[in-house]
Structure formats: C-alpha cells, structure tokens
Amino acid sequence: MKIKNAEMLKVAVKKEQYPKEGPIEIALAGRSNVGKSSLINTLVNRKKLARTSSQPGKTQTINFYSINNDEFRLVDLPGYGYARVSMKEREKWGKMIENFLTSRRTLAEVILLLDIRHSPGEHDKMMYNWIKSFGYNGIIIATKADKISKGKWMKHKSIIAKALGVQNRELIIPFSATKRLNKEKVLNLIEEIIKV
C-alpha cells in the first residue's frame, strides 16, 4: 500500500462532531503513551501530523485522518489508563471512546497497541476482549520494538499472546515508529482490511 497523502480531517469529542461517514475507518486504541499518534506519523511519513508527547495524555480528542484523498481514514483515539486526571475526567474519556466505537458504522477495524516490553494490563485485556466481541480481527501492534533486541521479540509476543488468549500469533506485530520497523507489514495489513 502506498501512502500518497494524509491530512487531518476532523477533531471530535461528541458524535455531532464526527465527520460524515464515508470510507472505511481504522481506529487505534491503547493506553496513553503507547505510541498511537507516533504510529500514524510513521505510516504516513509525516513527523508532526499527529501530535505526540513523551508525557502521557497528549491526545484527548478523537482525531480523524484522511489518507490518499479519503481512500480510507485512520482514527487516533485518546489513550486509556492515564492516571493524572480525576475519576470523573477518566469516565468522560471512556464514554467518548465507547460512543465512537459502538456507533460508527464505517469502522472496519480497531487495532490494539501494546508496549512490546510489558505484559498487558487490565484495561488492555478489557479492550482486547471488547474488540474481539465486536467481531474485529484483533490485530495487535506491539510498539517500541526498538527498545528490545529482535531476538527477544518472539518471547514478548508469546507473553502478550498468553495474557490475552491470542490464538494466531501472526496477528501480533512488533513495530517501531522511531526505527520504522515493520512499517510495510502494517501498511499491507491495512491494505487487506480496506480491500474487504
């Protein structure tokens, strides 16, 4: 899959603010700081299209990116598990994400991002189960793969697979935004998704 162009289409919190449903959308879910926004930048070859930060909690809205003149869209979601906000604030974010995920008819896949170094937490498990229960493939991108040696990827994939009960380990893809590792693999997957 070739990325010819990418642009920010819409920033939304409420349903009324979502862009009109059009082409297929692929959403990126995962805890704060896992690398959702960085993944988008790497895939589309843009350093600062999606705003990133070393501080968790950077993305606080649902951000829609239109790719290849709206051939498909990537949707950057706010991360969960961000501790430094009040309970009420966290609930609000949860609702915002849930509303989107449960109402968006053009949503073709929700990709879960996990840090390759850590075993999945409670929120990750919930999110994965939710994704599977809605009939999505359950593709997992194991981010920050540059932080461990390639020889250890298998072992970490295995930890993730066991913790989440992933049957097909091919669906767990080590990825690095900084080193661009497995970028083509992720783009090929996206191509498969939008072909359906």
Ligand code: GTP
């Ligand atoms: P929220 O918006 O808070 O939900 O976070 P996010 O998931 O969008 O994370 P973001 O892309 O902002 O990245 C968080 C931090 O991790 C930044 O400092 C990134 O530079 C760093 N980061 C992201 N991906 C990678 C990676 O593949 N390798 C390394 N080494 N660092 C990464």
Ligand code: MG
């Ligand atoms: Mg972000």
